[in-house]
Amino acid sequence: xxxxxxxxxxxxxxxxxxxxxxxxxxxxxxxxxxxxxxxxxxxxxxxxxxxxxxxxxxxxxxxxxxxxxxxxxxxxxxxxxxxxxxxxxxxxxxxxxxxxxxxxxxxxxxxxxxxxxxxxxxxxxxxxxxxxxxxxxxxxxxxxxxxxxxxxxxxxxxxxxxxxxxxxxxxxxxxxxxxxxxxxxxxxxxxxxxxxxxxxxxxxxxxxxxxxxxxxxxxxxxxxxxxxxxxxxxxxxxxxxxxxxxxxxxxxxxxxxxxxxxxxxxxxxxxxxxxxxxxxxxxxxxxxxxxxxxxxxxxxxxxxxxxxxxxxxxxxxxxxxxxxxxxxxxxxxxxxxxxxxxxxxxxxxxxxxxxxxxxxxxxxxxxxxxxxxxxxxxxxxxxxxxxxxxxxxxxxxxxxxxxxxxxxxxxxxxxxxxxxxxxxxxxxxxx
Numbered sequence: 001x002x003x004x005x006x007x008x009x010x011x012x013x014x015x016x017x018x019x020x021x022x023x024x025x026x027x028x029x030x031x032x033x034x035x036x037x038x039x040x041x042x043x044x045x046x047x048x049x050x051x052x053x054x055x056x057x058x059x060x061x062x063x064x065x066x067x068x069x070x071x072x073x074x075x076x077x078x079x080x081x082x083x084x085x086x087x088x089x090x091x092x093x094x095x096x097x098x099x100x101x102x103x104x105x106x107x108x109x110x111x112x113x114x115x116x117x118x119x120x121x122x123x124x125x126x127x128x129x130x131x132x133x134x135x136x137x138x139x140x141x142x143x144x145x146x147x148x149x150x151x152x153x154x155x156x157x158x159x160x161x162x163x164x165x166x167x168x169x170x171x172x173x174x175x176x177x178x179x180x181x182x183x184x185x186x187x188x189x190x191x192x193x194x195x196x197x198x199x200x201x202x203x204x205x206x207x208x209x210x211x212x213x214x215x216x217x218x219x220x221x222x223x224x225x226x227x228x229x230x231x232x233x234x235x236x237x238x239x240x241x242x243x244x245x246x247x248x249x250x251x252x253x254x255x256x257x258x259x260x261x262x263x264x265x266x267x268x269x270x271x272x273x274x275x276x277x278x279x280x281x282x283x284x285x286x287x288x289x290x291x292x293x294x295x296x297x298x299x300x301x302x303x304x305x306x307x308x309x310x311x312x313x314x315x316x317x318x319x320x321x322x323x324x325x326x327x328x329x330x331x332x333x334x335x336x337x338x339x340x341x342x343x344x345x346x347x348x349x350x351x352x353x354x355x356x357x358x359x360x361x362x363x364x365x366x367x368x369x370x371x372x373x374x375x376x377x378x379x380x381x382x383x384x385x386x387x388x389x390x391x392x393x394x395x396x397x398x399x400x401x402x403x404x405x406x407x408x409x410x411x412x413x414x415x416x417x418x419x420x421x422x423x424x425x426x427x428x429x430x431x
Contacts, residue, residue: 132168262274325393353373
């Protein structure tokens with residue numbers, strides 16, 4: 001089951017950058033340009049609160065999973081475990097053989113066969129590291145930009161090429177040599193498990209009641225337990241611990257010890273499960289608390305998204321004189337109000353914005369003057385423009401305002417849609 005899940009995760013990692021939702025990359029973390037797309041939810045750098053909801057939700061979800069199923073993330077879904085066990089270690093077995101054969105090869109004197117196997121292994125590692133580093137980079141610069149860079153000389157994209165080379169080197173070092181030392185020496189998650197887990201969390205355990213006393217340790221005249229002290233559970237453990245000593249920080253719940261022990265139990269005619277996933281169960285307070293926090297974060301994210309406008313429009317009165325009077329011979333005196341219009345495109349597509357006055361017509365004499373409108377906003381672009389409202393002074397005595405209907409026109413189909421309606425009070429001299 002773990003092999004099937006690892007294969008699915010590998011395919012998911014390699015394909016996900018190429019999946020598109022509504023014409024955009026499904027998962028994009030473009031830090032340099034400050035734009036983020038997470039399965040149809042699009043953020044910009046100024047949308048940090050929404051991004052915090054997403055990251056906070058993922059952290060709480062990990063805490064919930066750990067409190068219920070233990071370190072299932074480490075053993076089943078962590079990239080460190082998936083890539084090492086399902087890719088690099090498999091290549092190593094194909095080329096150099098099983099663990100015993102590899103130890104003999106390492107201990108043997110240097111010769112042509114040893115050099116050939118080591119060269120083929122590290123060359124294969126290097127190719128895999130390059131594939132993984134390019135796929136990883138696609139999440140941060142986008143597949144379109146990555147395709148263009150790969151078709152050009154590295155000299156034209158030294159920054160991205162250097163980042164790719166650095167990532168490939170780190171992957172090669174980590175997955176090819178450092179491996180489980182990363183879990184025990186670098187990764188902080190193992191230290192968190194003592195806080196997130198308790199005796200009721202699911203974990204890999206050794207059944208002491210059934211296994212003890214082990215063969216060779218039983219007192220004279222007493223029967224020994226099912227454990228025959230073959231030490232296979234220790235030999236196959238990637239972090240080198242003895243699961244029979246209880247749950248330890250280094251355990252990544254990979255179930256390698258359980259598989260090895262079950263194979264031995266089968267050979268000696270004993271039932272499997274001496275080492276197995278087990279839990280006391282019955283405690284739902286901590287998982288319920290995590291779910292409650294996760295629900296709050298989810299509601300906050302949904303509320304923020306539903307109240308978020310695709311184009312943020314802010315109309316404010318300009319600093320200075322609130323109005324100006326315009327006098328023309330033989331024409332009724334007019335008043336001009338000066339506004340600042342802030343426009344921010346929060347989508348990933350260019351949009352065309354136009355502002356119209358609901359009362360604007362030739363008959364009532366109200367005019368909206370903005371030389372910059374209509375205008376097209378690029379994705380993420382912010383523009384501040386000047387907007388003037390010109391109207392006859394008689395409108396003041398009527399106590400009437402003007403409604404500004406902001407119309408958003410999509411650059412794809414140019415279909416007009418009402419974005420925002422705002423009542424703007426007009427000011428002028430009292431009569």
